[in-house]
Amino acid sequence: MSQHQAYERLLARARTLPPIPTAVVHPCDESSLTGAVNAASMGLIKPVLVGPSARIAAAARKAELDIAGIEIVDAPHSHAAAVEAVRLVREGRVECLMKGSLHTDELMAAVVSREGGLRTARRISHSFVMNVPSYEHPLIISDAAVNIAPTLEEKIDIVQNAIDLAHALGQQEVRVAILSAMETVNPKIPSTVEAAALCKMADRGQITGAVLDGPLALDNAINLQAAAIKKIDSPVAGRANVLIVPDLEAGNMLAKSLSFLAQADAAGIVLGAKVPIILTSRADSVTTRLASCAVASLVAHARREALSKAVQ
Numbered sequence: 001m002s003q004h005q006a007y008e009r010l011l012a013r014a015r016t017l018p019p020i021p022t023a024v025v026h027p028c029d030e031s032s033l034t035g036a037v038n039a040a041s042m043g044l045i046k047p048v049l050v051g052p053s054a055r056i057a058a059a060a061r062k063a064e065l066d067i068a069g070i071e072i073v074d075a076p077h078s079h080a081a082a083v084e085a086v087r088l089v090r091e092g093r094v095e096c097l098m099k100g101s102l103h104t105d106e107l108m109a110a111v112v113s114r115e116g117g118l119r120t121a122r123r124i125s126h127s128f129v130m131n132v133p134s135y136e137h138p139l140i141i142s143d144a145a146v147n148i149a150p151t152l153e154e155k156i157d158i159v160q161n162a163i164d165l166a167h168a169l170g171q172q173e174v175r176v177a178i179l180s181a182m183e184t185v186n187p188k189i190p191s192t193v194e195a196a197a198l199c200k201m202a203d204r205g206q207i208t209g210a211v212l213d214g215p216l217a218l219d220n221a222i223n224l225q226a227a228a229i230k231k232i233d234s235p236v237a238g239r240a241n242v243l244i245v246p247d248l249e250a251g252n253m254l255a256k257s258l259s260f261l262a263q264a265d266a267a268g269i270v271l272g273a274k275v276p277i278i279l280t281s282r283a284d285s286v287t288t289r290l291a292s293c294a295v296a297s298l299v300a301h302a303r304r305e306a307l308s309k310a311v312q
Contacts, residue, residue, distance in 0.1 A: 178214025
């Protein structure tokens with residue numbers, strides 16, 4: 001089995017679809033520009049490079065990249081590039097954003113701006129789509145990068161965003177584990193109470209498209225033997241493909257533990273805005289960058305399909 005098998009399946013699926021017009025925001029270093037050009041060459045995105053044109057050209061020369069056929073929208077600095085990229089979305093010229101060499105906070109500030117941003121009724125949240133070599137399918141972990149200490153109300157949207165992502169990736173059955181430190185409800189641990197509430201909301205149709213269970217500890221969420229030892233009878237326990245963490249710290253540590261101790265890859269995407277947002281890190285491998293673009297492409301196409309159905 002290839003170490004990147006789960007990602008290779010995502011890439012193969014995304015490559016059967018037309019490339020998604022994507023604003024690449026401030027791609028002024030070698031890694032972010034290379035990621036965009038590679039994704040374009042694979043047919044995953046149709047990039048529009050937004051930022052200082054002289055710096056983009058210099059980065060291309062340094063990386064020995066041919067960007068002659070790629071549209072560049074000039075913007076004097078990173079803040080202006082983020083604002084300009086959001087404007088391209090609002091004008092319908094692009095259907096996805098991709099972070100270049102600017103801070104995530106700077107990009108997200110333009111996205112969530114109440115004046116001309118990309119807010120929807122849904123809370124914006126981040127998901128990692130993780131390729132764990134010992135796990136047979138992609139594992140979605142949310143939220144490890146945007147919502148610091150989400151309330152129960154915010155977790156409803158975090159869960160629904162992750163479920164919608166799983167469907168866009170082609171998961172036939174979405175099994176969501178709401179994680180805590182234990183699998184029983186303990187009033188002294190708020191995350192266990194919130195997990196139980198989220199599961200009841202799913203029972204009542206307030207969260208749709210998946211089967212939920214929680215609270216679950218990590219071991220009995222992803223390991224059938226651990227779930228059996230604890231005598232947890234559930235369609236989710238031991239077989240989860242979506243993990244919802246209590247807060248950003250837990251999510252960040254879980255994702256990085258998998259990356260650095262289990263050699264997992266972590267493709268990052270932000271959901272809940274008008275378009276998907278590809279968040280990559282300078283430390284990301286080429287495979288991870290391409291997988292992030294593939295995930296965003298599948299989400300954007302699912303969004304197109306949903307909008308088409310809504311119009312009919």
